[in-house]
Amino acid sequence: MTGDTVHWWQTRWFVALMVLVSIIPLLKPDIPPLVDLPGHMGRYRVQLEIGQVPWLGDWYDFNWSLIGNLGVDLLIIPLAPVFGLELAVKLIVIAIPALTVLGLLWIAREVHGRIPPTALFALPLAYSFPFQFGFVNFALSMALALNAFALWLRLARLGRLRLRAILFVPLSCLVWLCHTFGWGVLGVLAFSAEMIRQHDLMTERRGDATLWERIRRGHWIAAWCKAGLHCLPLALPMVLMIVWRSGDHVTGQTGDWFNWRAKFGWVTMVLKDRWQTFDIASIALLLVILAKGLRSPTIGYSRNLALSALFLLAVFIALPRIVFGSAYADMRLVPFMIAVAVIALRPRPGLSVRGATMLAVLGCAFFLVRIGAGTVSYWMFDQRYDRELKALEHVPIGARLITFVGETCGNKWLMTRVEHFPALALERRLAYSNDQWSMAGAQLLTAKYLPAGRFAHDPSQIVTSIQCPREWWRPINRALARFPRNAFDYVWLVAPPAYDPKFNQGLVEVWRDGTSVLYRIDHTKPGVFVSDAEIHPKIIWRAPF
Structure with missing residues (x-):
């Protein structure tokens, strides 16, 4: 993954092409x-x-008012006078899957050194159920959070920790302002990654040790504490959250905890669009790939992103379905939890170049098939929109x-x-x-x-x-x-x-x-x-x- 050979799926032109392909379904509909x-x-x-x-x-x-749900609401202020409201909204929405694809590939590049071929299987999740539902502030915030996390990893890799601390004070506020959920996920991802980094630094200084010896010496506890300190630049939005949610004007209840039937349903609906069998088969393929990573001699998990995925899984289990009157809180997290788990996969030393190329071809084909189906689906929706909206002429x-x-x-x-x-x-x-x-x-x-x-x-x-x-x-x-x-x-x-x-x-x-x-x-x-x-x-x- 870090050798001199750069394969076609690891090049910048390929990343740019995947970003462009991701916007195709949204080009036709007004x-x-x-x-x-x-x-x-x-x-x-x-x-x-x-x-x-x-x-x-x-x-x-x-x-x-200052609330953690203003992403598109703020962006249309400068864009609508230039492009008109409808085109401005369309351009912003187009940017969401593009930024999501870019963020996933960038994270994979930072963690693995090169983009692993398995990462391509995560790209269809840019059109996940929360996006299809139209949670645009949330989806934009999550896309920004993925790219911010990639930047967090890059600055750590380059040793620019002071610069990272300075940059992420305003960046965390920006992500929170777009939507609170993105800021929360950014915090989880950054903390888990920093925890692994701190643990590895201590291991390098103190030499190899068994897992039990590391626990006895307090490696993980110390790593946990140091990770928390390094994540303090992300904490300012917590003050904004308290101010927002402590007012008398705030309504809405939080409830429906541990609804296992609903949570299982959200997993099956991750790629929900139009054709049920096709959509369920697609998520089943991703789950099979994740399961294969547990036992396969040719692909395995990065500790960094595997821990991030486990943290997101814990959050998903703990989240209720309704938070402050907003439904589908836990559902929104599922596609990103799965996406992080997929990009955590990488080839083991036993995987041949031919095998890696085959995985890349299959991952790319999976993405293109999903994009093709989404393009047809959106064209059909657009046809109906055109028919129904003729009523407004009267x-x-x-x-x-x-x-x-x-x-x-x-x-x-x-x-x-x-x-x-x-x-x-x-x-x-x-x-x-x-x-x-x-x-x-x-x-x-x-x-x-x-x-x-x-x-x-x-x-x-x-x-x-x-x-x-x-x-x-x-x-x-x-x-x-x-x-x-x-x-x-x-x-x-x-x-x-x-x-x-x-x-x-x-x-x-x-x-x-x-x-x-x-x-x-x-x-x-x-x-x-x-x-x-x-x-x-x-x-x-x-x-x-």
Whole structure:
């Protein structure tokens, strides 16, 4: 790994090519088809326009505050005036998988001396489930954290410890500001790597010893303490975290600890996109490779990254599903835990050049196949986006729009990616969007449109055919019967489930494409009111993750 021969997968041109390949799925779609991203885009529009558009201030409160969740929110401020909001968001999102691929390969290079062929198998994790879900601030923070960790390793290798301490005070704050999770993972990675480095330094000074002798002499305890001291430059965001999360305005509970069924599900969903068998087979391949590294005579684990992966595994086990009201906390960590474990693998001395080349070819092929499938999947999502968004051509600027998006109980593998379509009406037409997250302290925006009542914010936009257990989603008949018509001028139904047509009374059809339809509310005609007894859909079982 450190010899004079540099193989094709270890060259700079190959790294640059892999970075470029990683952005291919995102080139065609105008709006990256990530589940939550349209909702964030609506918030960005309010952020940029609330001072110039008076009715936005009637509907939403937007207050800047120092929170660990501002990555894209800050970047669009300089980029949107130059490129326009949608293109600016697209460019930022494109940068996320590119930085993720670069960070993984850079870490592998710093730890192993050369990029091992097995590291290529980790690259498809740039399009992991958290990214597909549209957690863009989180994903950007993690991409930055990976590259920051690579820099941390490089400066240690070069002996530039004082420079590292100086640089990582602002860098850690930058990663935290983007998203708290990235800063936490950076701390775990840096601590584990520094612990190994300190242990190795002590071993060099004191000579070889058995594992028991090292424990008896306190090598690991001393390494633990010294690693903590070296990681102090990363600690400043802890003060920011305490200030942020100690205020009375912060809402949201932390709970659902040790939900093993959900945790197992997150592992199977790491590469979840469109085709279930293909996606599960892909993660199964990665798990087989990780298992092979435990017993194979040709590949093994680096102690440095293996310890990092074990630390991340411990964090994953300890993390609850919900942290401060934010769901999927533990799920977000899984792909990066697996990615670090994969890049920890490296050839043993017994692996031939031909064997290493074959591993590189297979890893590269795996990445290209996943990228190809992702490109097709995103093209299909983009086609649907184009069809559905034609409805907005008939929505007036500033319309009081309520939107209902069809969903099903249970957890279908294929997510429709239209769950937050209402926010695109806010982003493109400055119309009201009832899908915005409204949790003080977690986002900069909160909904305050009182006439909308319980239909003011997320998840009021989601409707189902029946009542789903453990969900706030309404059956569509109930939603159409109960939403306050006087508070809105238009109703947009996006792929709704079947419903009783009597609820169309007082609604004038403006546009239709299949089951998706846009109605104008005729306020001269009353809607249909029905009692709760008449709306009593049955409940079906739904998995808890």
